[in-house]
Amino acid sequence: MQPIDRRDFLKLAGLGGAVFASGLAGCAGMAASEQDEFYFVQLSDSHWGFKGDALNPDAGGTLPKAVAAVNALPFQPDFIVFTGDLTHTTDDPRERRRRLAEFKSIVAGLNNKNVRFMPGEHDASLDHGKAWKEYFGPSNYSFDHKGVHFVAIDNVSDPAAKIGEEQLAWLKADLAMHAMDTPIVVFTHRPLFDLAPQWDWATRDGAQAIEILMPYRNVTVFYGHIHQENHHMTGHIAHHAAQSLIFPQPAPGSQPKRTPLPWDAAHPYRGLGFRSIEAEKDELRIAEYPLVKA
Amino acid sequence: MEAQRRRLLLAGMATAFGAAALAQPAGKVIRIVAKRFDFTPAEIALVKDEPVVFELTTRDVAMGFSLPDFKIRADIVPDMVTRVAFTPDRPGTFDFVCDVFCGDGHEDMGGRIVVTA
Numbered sequence: 001m002q003p004i005d006r007r008d009f010l011k012l013a014g015l016g017g018a019v020f021a022s023g024l025a026g027c028a029g030m031a032a033s034e035q036d037e038f039y040f041v042q043l044s045d046s047h048w049g050f051k052g053d054a055l056n057p058d059a060g061g062t063l064p065k066a067v068a069a070v071n072a073l074p075f076q077p078d079f080i081v082f083t084g085d086l087t088h089t090t091d092d093p094r095e096r097r098r099r100l101a102e103f104k105s106i107v108a109g110l111n112n113k114n115v116r117f118m119p120g121e122h123d124a125s126l127d128h129g130k131a132w133k134e135y136f137g138p139s140n141y142s143f144d145h146k147g148v149h150f151v152a153i154d155n156v157s158d159p160a161a162k163i164g165e166e167q168l169a170w171l172k173a174d175l176a177m178h179a180m181d182t183p184i185v186v187f188t189h190r191p192l193f194d195l196a197p198q199w200d201w202a203t204r205d206g207a208q209a210i211e212i213l214m215p216y217r218n219v220t221v222f223y224g225h226i227h228q229e230n231h232h233m234t235g236h237i238a239h240h241a242a243q244s245l246i247f248p249q250p251a252p253g254s255q256p257k258r259t260p261l262p263w264d265a266a267h268p269y270r271g272l273g274f275r276s277i278e279a280e281k282d283e284l285r286i287a288e289y290p291l292v293k294a
Numbered sequence: 295m296e297a298q299r300r301r302l303l304l305a306g307m308a309t310a311f312g313a314a315a316l317a318q319p320a321g322k323v324i325r326i327v328a329k330r331f332d333f334t335p336a337e338i339a340l341v342k343d344e345p346v347v348f349e350l351t352t353r354d355v356a357m358g359f360s361l362p363d364f365k366i367r368a369d370i371v372p373d374m375v376t377r378v379a380f381t382p383d384r385p386g387t388f389d390f391v392c393d394v395f396c397g398d399g400h401e402d403m404g405g406r407i408v409v410t411a
Contacts, residue, residue: 121395122398159395160394160395
């Protein structure tokens with residue numbers, strides 16, 4: 001086999017799947033001198049602890065398969081992010097912690113140790129994020145990587161799906177330290193916009209976050225929650241939902257109820273996967289990967 | 295203490311909703327009981343332009359009532375009555391959901407309002 005470089009690999013990764021050039025297109029602020037090319041991987045909604053053979057008879061094997069798939073990438077990403085619902089909800093605080101601990105132990109098998117985490121409502125809404133923070137630390141934070149400013153917004157620790165005034169003030173202050181043309185990537189769990197409020201696919205005060213982000217010219221949001229790929233624009237801000245690692249959900253509004261799609265024995269693991277995001281000098285390139293190659 | 299403070303805050307919000315409802319024209323009262331993970335009744339028949347007042351209660355955990363097509367929502371606080379005035383201005387079938395995460399089954403917690411002309 002001919003060796004390939006990272007760029008060729010990312011191009012090949014997109015074959016047969018989606019490569020979605022997005023978000024930072026036209027980003028004059030990402031001058032080559034300021035921003036090194038790199039890529040990261042987004043995984044989401046592993047729902048560790050879920051049981052339900054009709055939806056996923058391999059619920060206990062899917063997360064380890066995702067870890068193996070990421071480890072098998074020919075080029076390791078700069079970092080990996082999990083955008084929430086690491087575990088499936090439970091009323092029992094001890095069981096919640098057991099699931100969080102098991103999840104953490106499994107993903108410790110990732111070769112790349114630079115891993116960022118976000119909570120989902122299944123992890124955090126029943127105890128306002130208490131257990132989740134014991135295992136993973138603050139649920140909202142920011143960091144810079146090779147010229148891109150990354151911001152993680154927690155819209156799940158409040159069970160009413162609110163970011164809250166305190167965090168919105170933090171977001172505004174955090175962004176204020178950056179120029180308007182700084183490339184900004186936001187991680188969150190729920191959509192910040194009203195994707196399907198009748199299915200609870202929204203953030204109650206998400207519009208306020210978008211209003212704070214709007215003056216910045218190069219903003220892209222990556223989220224989970226809806227268990228499927230979805231791409232949406234609010235003004236110049238791109239929002240990209242990720243596939244899950246447990247079961248796919250129907251397209252927004254495509255059926256009366258948001259009943260998850262049943263396991264397809266003829267096509268096991270269909271609809272499950274993860275994505276890579278490559279930051280180039282003037283755009284983000286998204287490639288979708290199935291959990292298991294057909 | 296935190297739970298008590300939260301309950302007081304929610305109670306205040308419920309009262310505000312109640313006051314708003316009382317300011318509206320009186321309408322037929324429709325009692326809706328929420329429990330994990332359903333509403334009773336789950337289907338409500340209404341007539342266009344006829345005002346009603348939803349009386350929302352739960353003896354369970356804090357929940358929400360959201361009717362997105364009409365941009366109406368309210369918190370449902372355990373052991374309190376939340377009143378919401380509503381006058382449907384168009385016929386159709388409209389979903390309502392619980393919009394406060396309440397556990398494993400929350401995603402299935404909803405109902406619908408059928409408005410006839």
